[in-house]
Amino acid sequence: MDESRKKKKSEPVLPWMRQPVDLQQFEELSLDLVPCLDPRLKAALEKISIRSLFPVQVAVWSETIGPGAFERDLCINSPTGSGKTLAYALPMVQQLSSRKITCLRALIVLPTRDLALQVKKVFDAVAPDVGLKVGLAVGQSSVEEEISVLIKKPKLDVGMSFDPEEYRKEVQCSVDILVATPGRLMDHIRATKGFSLRHLCYLVVDETDRFLREEYQSWLPTVLRLACLDKVENCYNAGSNAVSTIGQLRTFRRSGVERGFKDKMSPRLVKLVLSATLTQDPSKLSQLVLHHPLFLTAGHKRYKLPETxxxxxxxxxxxxxxxxxxxxxxxxxxxxxxxxxxxxxxxxxxxxxxxxxxxxxxxxxxxxxxxxxxxxxxxxxxxxxxxxxxxxxxxxxxxxxxxxxxxxxxxxxxxxxxxxxxxxxxxxxxxxxxxxxxxxxxxxxxxxxxxxxxxxxxxxxxxxxxxxxxxxxxxxxxxxxxxxxxxLDVETKGLKRKKDDEEGYGPSVDDA
Missing domain, CATH: 3.40.50.300 (P-loop containing nucleotide triphosphate hydrolases)
Incomplete structure (x- = not known):
């Protein structure tokens, strides 16, 4: 047996990954047969010419709606083009619509602006129909423009005295769902008054393997920390040592209740991680602090191309x-x-x-x-x-x-x-x-x-x-x-050499 095969055999596999839910066992399902689907969501889907759910969407729906809804974090490894975005968007939107209160409760983080814009379009197609507001933080517009959409400021009545402290307390998020890239998300966490993750219920990490491979300003530990402490201000001032262990993360998260939700922590932060090439590296997956995770994948192969x-x-x-x-x-x-x-x-x-x-x-x-x-x-x-x-x-x-x-x-x-x-x-x-x-x-x-x-x-x-x-x-x-x-190459090289000479750089090694 060669060294590469020995190495492959010795690679650790997390226990919860050994018995996955096989997505191939599910079949496409007509919207008329999807259990517990909100009629408003059904109408929204039909409006964009969707008449049925794909297998991965049916599988995720069955694990998240009804008894035991979102009791476990989900890791979804499904081929490209199989419908992963709607798979998580649909059950999240349905669950969030049951609470009649506006604050940031779902965060979807993606590695690029283009992908974030695409995912927001999916949420825009279904969320408004059940009364939910969707925000975007990707740096496409200025920070000020994003703040004007994401943050609701109280109206000041003429003649009333102005209390800066009370005003600051009343500034709050005006969206239920936020689609973001890591850089602009961190900008809002650091500097935007009223931007809070304390009521966060859902965190979606799309293209997870890319996030776990690159730093992206350490956004993940920051979000996990802020979503698990009573107040954003206390957590942010505490610095990077505010939460040092998984045990502390679980201690800080308290169960919320429907009445008086704004003054309580939300229920456990549910995480959904997705990729067509999801890593199986325990050291990388441990960064997500997953709760009793459920692994959904297409067959027993680690990688799978579309059948068509x-x-x-x-x-x-x-x-x-x-x-x-x-x-x-x-x-x-x-x-x-x-x-x-x-x-x-x-x-x-x-x-x-x-x-x-x-x-x-x-x-x-x-x-x-x-x-x-x-x-x-x-x-x-x-x-x-x-x-x-x-x-x-x-x-x-x-x-x-x-x-x-x-x-x-x-x-x-x-x-x-x-x-x-x-x-x-x-x-x-x-x-x-x-x-x-x-x-x-x-x-x-x-x-x-x-x-x-x-x-x-x-x-x-x-x-x-x-x-x-x-x-x-x-x-x-x-x-x-x-x-x-x-x-063109000769001309471009000549212009570059001229510019370098003018700026005092002289010829490069490549030119010689």
Whole structure:
């Protein structure tokens, strides 16, 4: 037995993960048959053309509504495009609607603005119909604009004396549900008067494995601490040592009651953690301080691709890789595609090359993480509306983003890890629709790619062959575009050298 297999066998597995709820045992269920569903929610779902719930949504509903509702924290490991967002949104909204009081009771945290905007749209579709208000804290607008929506300030009557202390006490959250990114959430925790987590009932950590891998300003321990103390002010002033153990967290959380809810702690903070590639590392999962967790997953495989996904490979030489991509896009005849590259630089360079090809039978644009938010949003909207056929992107769009009608995913650069591949491939074949995932490979990459597919639970892949006459037809255009790109490189390098000289940097090692 080789060392890698020995290591895999010796990796610890948490006891509660050994006997999961198998999502494959559940079937799609008509809304008319969903037990205890609020008629207002049913009407809201039908308004957005949803007539039934997917298996993961049925499974979560059965564990959260009725007897034993939300008694356990939920860890959901379900393939991309299976409907995880509505799976947690629906039962949370139904439960929150039973209390007629406005204060921040549900917090959904996501790693990117684009994903947070998408999730808010899901809540906007169902929450207002049962009288709940949804807020957004992602840094898309100024802090002041967000505060004006999130915080309710008391009205001052003319002639009444002004008491600053009483005024400060009456400032409070004016939303029931908040969708946030970690950075802006921490801004409000630190500086926004009236922003309180003391009544928090639900915490959703979407794309959990990414959060547990990166620091994100230590938002998670901060939220857990604040949600488990009597007063935000006391906790914040106490600093990082306010809660040091899991036992203290459980001691601070008291059971709330319906009457006088604002002066009491909420019931136990329920946590829902989700990902298509949920980690099984005990040291990472321990950060979530889970209460008697229940693990829901699709089958016994750690990773699973959508069943309606077709996997294809395209072998080529390094020097003809861009030509193969363009020929592939021609052969797909305007179908909506996402082309993944390994970086922002690769995305921009490939986009520039495509522009030098001249008129194409498809419209394309680029997308990467460091673009201005308004630009990214505009590009995504155009892609959704069909004004753009091909989106060339870094992995900024790989996780969670849902764009209806994406027929193909093309890995121009092979995914570096199996998790990355799963998230990329998951942009197509969503919600039961079919889709294809192409990977353009050099010969020396094929073996590693096959190993990656096996980890993803996919043994077979189809070899895709491009028509020879199409390659011959496009080659002169490719040679011309490549020459123009090299000219642009020379020009750009010259401008950079000139700028460096003017600023006193001189030539770089690369220039030499």
């Amino acid at each position: 996904l077709e996997t294809c490979t395209l072998l080529c030489e390094s020097k003809t890789k861009p030509l193969c991509l363009i020929a592939l896009l021609h052969s797909l005849r305007g179908e909506k595609c996402i082309v993944f590259t390994s970086s922002k630089k690769r995305t921009r360079r490939l986009t520039a090359l495509l522009k030098f090809f001249g008129e194409q039978p498809f419209k394309f644009s680029q997308f990467w993480g460091q673009q201005h938010q308004s630009r990214r949003s505009k590009t995504l909207d155009s892609f959704r509306r069909g004004e753009i056929d091909v989106l060339i992107s870094s992995d900024a769009i790989a996780r969670g983003m849902d764009v209806e009608g994406v027929r193909n995913v093309i890995n121009y650069d092979m995914a570096p890890y199996v998790k990355t591949y799963i998230h990329r491939a998951g942009r197509t074949a969503r919600a039961g629709h079919s889709g294809r995932c192409f990977t353009i490979l050099r010969k020396n990459e094929f073996k590693r790619f096959k190993e990656m597919l096996l980890k993803a639970g996919e043994a077979a892949c189809e070899a895709y062959t491009l028509p020879a006459d199409l390659m011959d037809k496009l080659r002169p255009l490719y040679d011309s575009a490549l020459a123009k790109l090299k000219e």
